[in-house]
Amino acid sequence: MLSIVLLSFFGIVNLFLGFQKNKNILLPAAFIFTLIVFAANLVDFNQPIDVFGEFNTGMLTIDKITVGFTAIILVANLLVILLADKYILGKQSQPAEYFSILMLSTVGAIMMVSYDHLLILFLGVETLSIPMYVLAGAEKRNLRSNEAALKYFLMGAFATGFLLFGVALVYGATGAFSLAGIKEACSAAEQSPLLILGLGFLLVGMLFKVSAAPFHFWTPDVYQGAPTLFTAFMSTVVKTAGFAAIYRLLSSGFGPIVPTWSIALAVIAVVTLLIGNLIAITQTSFKRTMAYSSISHAGYMLIAIVAMNGFSQEAILYYSAAYTFATIAAFAVQHVVEQHHERDDFEIFHGVGKTNPFLALVGTVAMLSLAGIPLTGGFIGKLMVFTSAYQSGFGWLLIVAVLMSTVSMYYYLRLPIAMLLKKTVTEEKISVSPGASIVLWICLIGTVVLGLFPNLFTSLF
């Protein structure tokens, strides 16, 4: 709660900071503000501070898991801010707005991971999404960017419509907006078709947001068209928040009626995995490949949700953390190289291994983590997802997951191959800003630590 209040406040402060002449303090200001919120979040870990006092109506819960997810989201926010420097300050006429949009969008994400009331979920989704529509279209003069924004907006609004309709139906069936109330209604013997329908609509809305198939069609175009920086934010924060929200919904709210939705979700998970991985093979643009990769990761996380046992939440948390580090690293590499070349196909990566070995190293480790090779956080995340699936008897899902993992190696290897094995035309070193360097280091260390010492984190929860 503290984090939500603080972050909103700072977001607005940042906006006003844009009025003064010195643009150079915007990034440090945004960074420091977010850092303060991060610290405040951690304070909430053992003993949540009740900010609202007597106004608290119990619509939000803060517990260790929520703090964990919030931490991941805030780290993603921090990393994107660090990456931003030259980009936002250089190109945009009102740079302060972009920092604020990032922060305010994060507020929505935090609401999504700690809600206890469906209206807060809706509020969170909207607060997260609407700024994202703006960010997707941030390059006002780029046709692709405009296309991305429009597509995202239209599809997203559509999805939100489904979400709201689902909320209404569920209310109609159970008489409750709160997750506790829904749980009670579900525990009753007879489930009305209205409830099932409501759940279906709710899920459709949420699955749109996390780009699960068959609601994924917007993802490649939007990820490719949006500026790389904001794509990084989109693919990490939105996914993490989305899956945390779906898990909360299904475990706390609709927990009692698990068999009803688990098969449907399992099928969706399989389709998502298939589509995400198989289509990624044919891509020639790295950003688009990453878009399909994010779709396939949505599939893996769905497996953990389908499993729905005590281990699943930890698995999703860990997976999100590993996925966030790896994806931001990958997009950071893309961002840096792209700034240099102003294109976004694979050729810009040729020869990077020679000119910028560190960049190549981080890119390779990121790809290995996304592929799930041991030594990286991605592997432990996948391991946890697999374990939770086995424990709930969904072994057959794992065969698909493993086959698709093998397929994914092919397109994940493309980046290291391009960077390390292909020759470049020019030999100039690509300049990496200090902010970007810090981001790359943090992601690298994060991925390796998550890969070697999972104990440090799992013992916290």
Next chain:
Amino acid sequence: MVLAFKSDIAKYVALAAAVAELAVVLVAFSGFATNADVQYAFSMPWMPEWGISFSLGMDGISMMLVFLAAILMPSIILSAFNNEKKFPAVFYALMLLMQSGLMGVFLAQDGFLFYFFWEIALIPIYFLASIWGSERKIPVTTKFFIYTIFGSLFMLLSILYLYLHTGDTPSAAISDLYRAGRSLGHLEQTYVFLGLFAAFAIKMPLFPFHTWQPDTYTEAPTPATMLLSGIMLKMGVYGLIRWLLPVVPWAVNEWTPIIIVLSVIGIIYGSIIAIRQRDIKRLVAYSSFAHVGLMGAAIFSLEIEGLQGAIIQMVAHGINVVGLFHAVQIIRTRVGRTLDISDLGGITQSSPSLTVYFMLVLLGSVALPLTNGFPGEFLMLKGVFMYNPILGVVAGLTIILGAVYMLRLFQSTMFGPKTEATQNFAKLTFSEGMAFFPLASLVLLMGFFPNIFLSITEPAAKALLTDVVSAVSNSLTLKP
């Protein structure tokens, strides 16, 4: 493990590290008690809540393989000395990293640790093969990587499955996984078996999972090929012995006939193709494939001779194949390009020392008595023969076929008149000779005194085999 150093001294640092490691291993070797226990154990909890620990240890079998890896590394590193490489520091760092991964595989006493090291060994070899490989490296190494990962991921599923069946508090310790495997029903044992077998069969390779091997061995830079065929291949064989046979005995018993037949097919198939090869590097690659088939068959024969034969052959084959590739490498670099066997000849006139070394490792490979190949091949053939005499005879053809292609290789490259390509064949440099020396000496040492090695592995091998055989007979009496 060594991090990247400055280019010119990197190779010496790497060599020093490898020699230091060898020294450590030799100390362990001499202090090794000849019993079946797991010695030099080291265990540290890694993820205690999940029952996974960083535990290492070696019994006789592991000891031999650790010894192999340690003794080959200096030779492999030395063989790379003369050739100009880009980014040498990274090259040597990757080689040492690979060695750590390999050691870890042989020493791991915990299922997840085993998987961890298995994959860790894959990454450096992939980069070694792809960055420093020759023209077709990108499609070939990608195929290698994906094919291997495919097997490994199924192995992960099998290990995971076993792990989750170890009882209320899951544990990945090797003895618990054994217990879990044996408690499974027939169908489940088959699944676990197939998953584990996939990984090992692809790695070794066994027919018909071998299609990645010839290309990868040929396109990779020779030091990488030495690592692949000398040590990494043994990972697969070791996996069969340590992580397949004792784990799912009923399934092992069921699938043995098929596997032995496939292995024998592989032996003949590989040998015949080797005879047809004109590229010397590819020829040695196929010979490696043929030899590995015999190891697979011998292990599944479930006879002590077969198992002991396979273990000692792992060491002998490692030594021989590294020596062979070294000779091939020397010829290739002197001649300057990849040549047909018929375009070479008369090298012995220019470099008698190469001839001697080449001949020694070659005879070892052909399994001439008094060389290191002989005890291994003899024991393995005995094992297969005891399983089924006909298959034993067919497998025995490997000796004849092996002699054919190896001697043909030797004769056409070394003897005869000098050809245009071999006109100016330089003598062996110091480092090249030094790389050969330990290998050649071991060929003879192991040939004359195989018991030094056999006695170390015997207690552990016997214990493992009696364990497996009794588990098999137990499982046969159980209901599905």
